[in-house]
Amino acid sequence: MYQLTNSLPYMLNRVGVRMGDLFSRRIAGYSVTLPMYRVMAALWEKGDQRLGDLAAMTTIEISTLSRLIGEMKRRGLVTRTRLKDNARTVAINLTPKGRTLVEELIPIAIHFEEVAVSNFPAKNIVDLKTVLAEIYESLNSIEPEIAEANKARKAAKARG
Amino acid sequence: MYQLTNSLPYMLNRVGVRMGDLFSRRIAGYSVTLPMYRVMAALWEKGDQRLGDLAAMTTIEISTLSRLIGEMKRRGLVTRTRLKDNARTVAINLTPKGRTLVEELIPIAIHFEEVAVSNFPAKNIVDLKTVLAEIYESLNSIEPEIAEANKARKAAKARG
DNA sequence: ACATATCATTTGCAAATGCAATTATTGTTT
DNA sequence: AAACAATAATTGCATTTGCAAATGATATGT
Structure with missing residues (x-):
């Protein structure tokens, strides 16, 4: 007998949403949304990324990401520069401010995960x-x- | 060295989103969205649920769910009836049409999961x-x- | 019984999202 | 080299989303 609640997509979604929600609230005090954190942590792990690469890495839809990067640029967290040798692509990087912030958040993420799986x-x-x-x-x-x-x-x- | 891509919330989100996306496309031909499928499968597993229970079961935010149920009712997939003995709650159920549809979709979900984990x-x-x-x-x-x-x-x- | 608190759902509204079309640039064909 | 195809990012627009406020209903204290 099939049960939605025992299916893998359901279980993954449920735990994923719940974890995201908790962590989201954990970092809200830093005026950072979860997608923003993901982008910054992705750039911290691997800088100088194109929009499409970042989208693949973060599983954020590309047009959504385009606008998110715009907002993060306005906040001084990232830079977005057209390449000279290939001006149809763009290189996205952390600013020093963005780097400082994400390096403050990463230990929180580590601790969060430790607590979540401590059992x-x-x-x-x-x-x-x-x-x-x-x-x-x-x-x-x-x-x-x-x-x-x-x-x-x-x-x-x-x-x- | 911390890596976002090795963190549990990230990995869960990534697989969850990807699976949801694939399954979503798989059932799009039936004019059913993924949240709709989840609601129907949840009701198939356990009928006569209140809005809040369904929200907890499906991890869909309650106001979003309220509107989704409205749309599904318009489509004749579910019923939403105020209880006589406690008129502040509402009982949601599948209609015969909704039941028929979800029983057509469940084998697809089963097959999808089988393929996804077949390795x-x-x-x-x-x-x-x-x-x-x-x-x-x-x-x-x-x-x-x-x-x-x-x-x-x-x-x-x-x-x- | 009346006022007040609590609970369950719905709705207003602003923000976020995603598809499709558009713009901008580079690559390919003849 | 001109025309056309392909790639990358952005933007227009309609839909979806979620918080907070409002609504409707029941439970509780006095």
Whole structure:
């Protein structure tokens, strides 16, 4: 018997949303939203990124991200500069102010995660992360199947 | 060295969003959005729910859900009836049409999950789900700590 | 019984989101 | 080199979202 509450997408979404919500509230006092933190932490890990790369890294839709970067630039957290050698792309980086801020937030993130998983043996968490990473990879390969199933149904519908 | 891309909230969000996105596209041909599917599957699993219960079960914010139920009622997928004995609450249920539809979608969800995890031993997936469920539970207990850390900082800020 | 508090849901409104179209630049074909 | 295709980012616009306030209903204290 199928149960939504025992399905993987449901469980992932539920824990992900809840964690995001808690952490979001944890950092709200710094006037930083969760997407902003993700962008800064992504840039801290790997600077000089293009918009599309950052979008892939943060799972934020590209037009949303474009506007978010605009706002973060206005706040002096990041720079966004057109490249001279390829002016259709843009390089995004942390400003010193952005770097200082994210380096203040990262320890909070670390502590948050420590507390969240403190009930579990370290090995379980390592395994969990490994499986999550692998599932993410494997999703890429099922994408074609999804698209095809969709197409098949559309065609059937068109036929009546 | 901290890496956003190795942090649990990030990894959860990434896989969760990606899976949701893929499944969303998979069912788009049925003119059903992912939140709608979640509501229907939740009601299929446990009918006669109040708005707040459904919100907790689906992790959809309550006002968003109120409007979503309105739309689904307009489409004839669910009923929303005030109780006679307690008219401030509302009982939400699937209509026959909604039930038929969700019973068409559930096999798709099952297949989707099977494909997504087909590269992994069943035991890994069972373990994964167990840990996810436990983490979700444990998050409830850290909520106070989050609230407190926040308050402490606000107070410090107020002091200057 | 009346005022007040609490609970459950809905709604107003401003902000965030995402798709599609647009702009700007670079790459390719003949 | 001109025309066309492809890539990258931005923007217009309609929809969705979420907080806070409002509404409606029940429970509680005096």
